[in-house]
Amino acid sequence: MARPGRPKLPKPTLHGSIDAFLDMLTSERGAAMNTRHAYWRDLADVSLYLKSERKSDVDVATTADIKAYLDHLSNKTHVKGKNKSQIAVRTVARRLSALRQFYRYLVSENIRKDDPTSTIESPKQGRTLPKTLSESEVSILIKTAMSQGGSDSIRLVCLLEMLYATGLRVSELVGLPLSAIGEEQQFLMVDGKGGRERMVPLSDPAQKAMKEYMALRPQFIGNENRAEQEKWVFPSRTSESGHLTRQRFAQLLKDLARAADLDEERVSPHILRHAFATHLLSRGADLRSVQKMLGHADIATTQIYTHIVGAGLKKTVEEKHPLAKKTGSR
Numbered sequence: 526m527a528r529p530g531r532p533k534l535p536k537p538t539l540h541g542s543i544d545a546f547l548d549m550l551t552s553e554r555g556a557a558m559n560t561r562h563a564y565w566r567d568l569a570d571v572s573l574y575l576k577s578e579r580k581s582d583v584d585v586a587t588t589a590d591i592k593a594y595l596d597h598l599s600n601k602t603h604v605k606g607k608n609k610s611q612i613a614v615r616t617v618a619r620r621l622s623a624l625r626q627f628y629r630y631l632v633s634e635n636i637r638k639d640d641p642t643s644t645i646e647s648p649k650q651g652r653t654l655p656k657t658l659s660e661s662e663v664s665i666l667i668k669t670a671m672s673q674g675g676s677d678s679i680r681l682v683c684l685l686e687m688l689y690a691t692g693l694r695v696s697e698l699v700g701l702p703l704s705a706i707g708e709e710q711q712f713l714m715v716d717g718k719g720g721r722e723r724m725v726p727l728s729d730p731a732q733k734a735m736k737e738y739m740a741l742r743p744q745f746i747g748n749e750n751r752a753e754q755e756k757w758v759f760p761s762r763t764s765e766s767g768h769l770t771r772q773r774f775a776q777l778l779k780d781l782a783r784a785a786d787l788d789e790e791r792v793s794p795h796i797l798r799h800a801f802a803t804h805l806l807s808r809g810a811d812l813r814s815v816q817k818m819l820g821h822a823d824i825a826t827t828q829i830y831t832h833i834v835g836a837g838l839k840k841t842v843e844e845k846h847p848l849a850k851k852t853g854s855r
Contacts, residue, residue, distance in 0.1 A: 540572065557696070594620075599617055656796050666782070691801070691818065692802055692805075698794070
């Protein structure tokens with residue numbers, strides 16, 4: 526949805542094979558709508574480049590066309606605020622991955638005989654650890670939200686406590702149906718990626734925050750489209766979906782970070798999900814339990830958080846251990 530005051534950009538016309546590929550992702554692989562949108566954006570970017578710069582299209586692109594696009598992407602400058610930076614290597618790798626899957630689909634459907642990405646190597650990526658927050662920083666965010674007062678404050682505290690207690694993906698949190706709330710608000714039943722359902726317990730602070738929020742939840746339901754709004758834990762009068770949007774929640778967190786005197790670039794729903802996992806592991810939770818609560822299909826995805834914990838422990842030893850002095854001799 527376009528921001529207020531900005532005209533909505535027209536949706537580009539893409540080759541029909543892209544829609545067929547996206548339909549396959551949804552129907553056969555159970556891809557979530559957000560995943561479908563992400564693939565659409567990647568393939569749309571490739572398609573628009575090929576049309577304007579190579580006088581070609583995705584269905585007939587050659588290996589040379591794809592390499593030219595990846596080179597263009599690697600040299601492209603990303604502008605965010607006053608800062609400029611090169612497009613991240615992982616963005617290039619993700620676009621290439623999307624293209625690989627797209628062309629494998631075309632080959633499997635006999636739409637084309639060759640895969641132009643088969644001889645292209647993925648760019649090497651260094652292991653980047655997820656950004657996270659300390660326990661004290663999360664506590665500061667929650668206390669700042671509490672201090673603001675009013676129904677919006679109570680809702681924001683509930684969102685924070687639930688996210689930090691469960692590690693839900695932001696789309697899972699804002700799109701929670703009322704039916705997801707378990708008996709006496711002690712747990713949630715979450716429909717995750719690939720249609721995988723999981724049960725996630727709620728901490729005592731999260732249960733308390735939810736109880737306080739649910740008492741005033743009707744204030745967030747408008748008269749128009751009322752039936753649609755009433756289905757959700759976090760209804761919204763203004764969104765087309767009837768519930769709070771990911772973008773609005775992210776903006777609320779940015780505003781909260783500024784009020785808490787924290788770097789707003791380090792505060793987002795996904796970073797709070799990272800904090801949930803990191804803090805659990807640092808306090809001795811087992812990896813399998815964290816994997817289940819995060820809804821990861823592969824435990825290798827969860828293992829990245831052990832590197833954050835390990836890096837933190839190493840720093841503590843280097844700074845605090847009496848024999849870890851960098852200068853001098855024993």
